[in-house]
Amino acid sequence: MSDAFLKVENLVRRYPGPKRGEVLTVFEQVNFGIRKGEFVCMIGHSGCGKSTILNILAGLDEASEGAVIMDNKEVAGPSLDRGVIFQNHSLLPWKSALKNVMFAVQARWRDWNTEKVLAHSARYLDLVGLQGAEGRKPAQLSGGMRQRVGIARAFAIQPKLLLMDEPFGALDALTRGIIQEELIRIWNKTGQTAFMITHDVDEAILLADRVLLMTNGPNAVVAESVVIDIPRPRDRTQIIRQPAYYAIRNHLVEFLVKRSKTFRDQPPTQYDPEHPPVVRPGLDAGALAEAAAIARTASRH
Numbered sequence: 001m002s003d004a005f006l007k008v009e010n011l012v013r014r015y016p017g018p019k020r021g022e023v024l025t026v027f028e029q030v031n032f033g034i035r036k037g038e039f040v041c042m043i044g045h046s047g048c049g050k051s052t053i054l055n056i057l058a059g060l061d062e063a064s065e066g067a068v069i070m071d072n073k074e075v076a077g078p079s080l081d082r083g084v085i086f087q088n089h090s091l092l093p094w095k096s097a098l099k100n101v102m103f104a105v106q107a108r109w110r111d112w113n114t115e116k117v118l119a120h121s122a123r124y125l126d127l128v129g130l131q132g133a134e135g136r137k138p139a140q141l142s143g144g145m146r147q148r149v150g151i152a153r154a155f156a157i158q159p160k161l162l163l164m165d166e167p168f169g170a171l172d173a174l175t176r177g178i179i180q181e182e183l184i185r186i187w188n189k190t191g192q193t194a195f196m197i198t199h200d201v202d203e204a205i206l207l208a209d210r211v212l213l214m215t216n217g218p219n220a221v222v223a224e225s226v227v228i229d230i231p232r233p234r235d236r237t238q239i240i241r242q243p244a245y246y247a248i249r250n251h252l253v254e255f256l257v258k259r260s261k262t263f264r265d266q267p268p269t270q271y272d273p274e275h276p277p278v279v280r281p282g283l284d285a286g287a288l289a290e291a292a293a294i295a296r297t298a299s300r301h
Contacts, residue, residue: 004033005193006057006161010274011066013052026052027220029273030066032212034161039187039194041204043252044214045260050197054165057195058084071160080108083159085167089146091138097149098134101125101156108157124156125149127189128182144175148182155186164196168203177236180206188233201252204228205245206236212276213255215263222276223263226251229280244281251281 011030014023027049034040042050055061057068059078068075070082091100101121106112112120125134128148138146147167154162168176180203187194187207198204204211211226230242239245271277 003035005036005038005071006034006195007067007069008032008053008057009067009069011053011056011068012064013049013056013061014064025219026217027214030220030222031274032222032225032276034193034195036193037191038209039196039207040210040212041196041198041208042212042214043198043201043204043256044220045216045256048214048217048220050214051165054084054163054195054197057161058082058163060084080157081160083154083157083162085147085150085154085162085164087166087169089138089150091146091149091153093138096135096137097130097141097145098122098125100138100149101153104153104157121152121156124152127155127186128152142175144171144179147171147179151179151183151186155190155192158190160193162192162194164194166197166199169199176203180236183207184234201249201256202236204252205230205248206234206239211252213252213260216260219264221264221267221273223259223267223271224255225276225278227278227280247281251279 008030012028013026015026016022017024026047030049030053032040042053044050052061056063057075059075059082075082091097092103095103098118098121101124102117105117105121109117122134125131128151130145130148130152133141133145136145138149141149150167168179171179184207186192196204196207205228208228211228212222213224213226214220215223226248228248230239230244230248
């Protein structure tokens with residue numbers, strides 16, 4: 001992807017194996033790009049190295065081979081140009097919600113006075129719907145509210161790249177849906193470049209422009225880049241009515257259930273690890289009619 005804002009080139013991560021002299025390759029020849037303003041999700045089974053890839057992008061881990069280039073500079077170590085939202089909210093327990101955000105904003109813009117830091121931080125807490133909870137400490141907040149503070153903090157530093165490692169995985173379904181909507185709303189306003197790890201197929205379809213499919217580890221690779229060409233804005237209660245929704249969903253599920261297990265050992269002859277194929281799950285006339293019928297049925301419930 002020549003116009004990519006972020007380029008991941010031939011990334012490999014190896015660890016010492018349990019036996020002396022043995023080497024375990026978690027993933028190899030991982031190549032992909034992300035355009036500026038694009039939202040990309042990565043899906044794969046546990047053990048394929050998704051979180052390790054995200055940590056390398058964040059500068060929190062190092063690859064055994066390969067490089068990560070962002071905005072024409074190689075990533076080397078952590079930077080406030082890359083904001084991270086972890087599954088664990090990682091808030092400072094002795095600081096209030098507002099002061100957790102202010103702490104990050106002050107680190108980002110050291111020349112700002114307290115009044116400017118306060119106003120900027122409060123605006124992002126408002127964006128995630130935490131008006132009135134600014135003074136509460138993390139122990140006084142629900143799990144969903146703590147994740148909202150983490151989202152506000154990450155967006156408030158206005159990073160060039162937002163990285164998310166299953167940020168809603170520990171939340172109940174209702175809370176997760178509400179915070180997904182908050183994330184979409186803020187992302188639509190900021191045009192942030194985003195990379196997210198998820199196990200949730202429906203979440204990936206709702207949020208992403210593209211979904212990267214990882215094969216099973218060890219020696220995992222990016223098998224496909226699936227385009228989610230469902231129009232935006234997207235609403236989680238309405239997206240199932242889109243004719244392409246079930247074709248995309250079936251393609252992702254079929255990969256996770258079947259092809260992720262066999263791809264590594266029997267890759268298709270046309271597979272090029274340096275250029276993973278871009279896939280647009282299509283709909284023939286019969287599938288289109290079936291999807292429309294399913295959408296109509298779903299809309300009545």
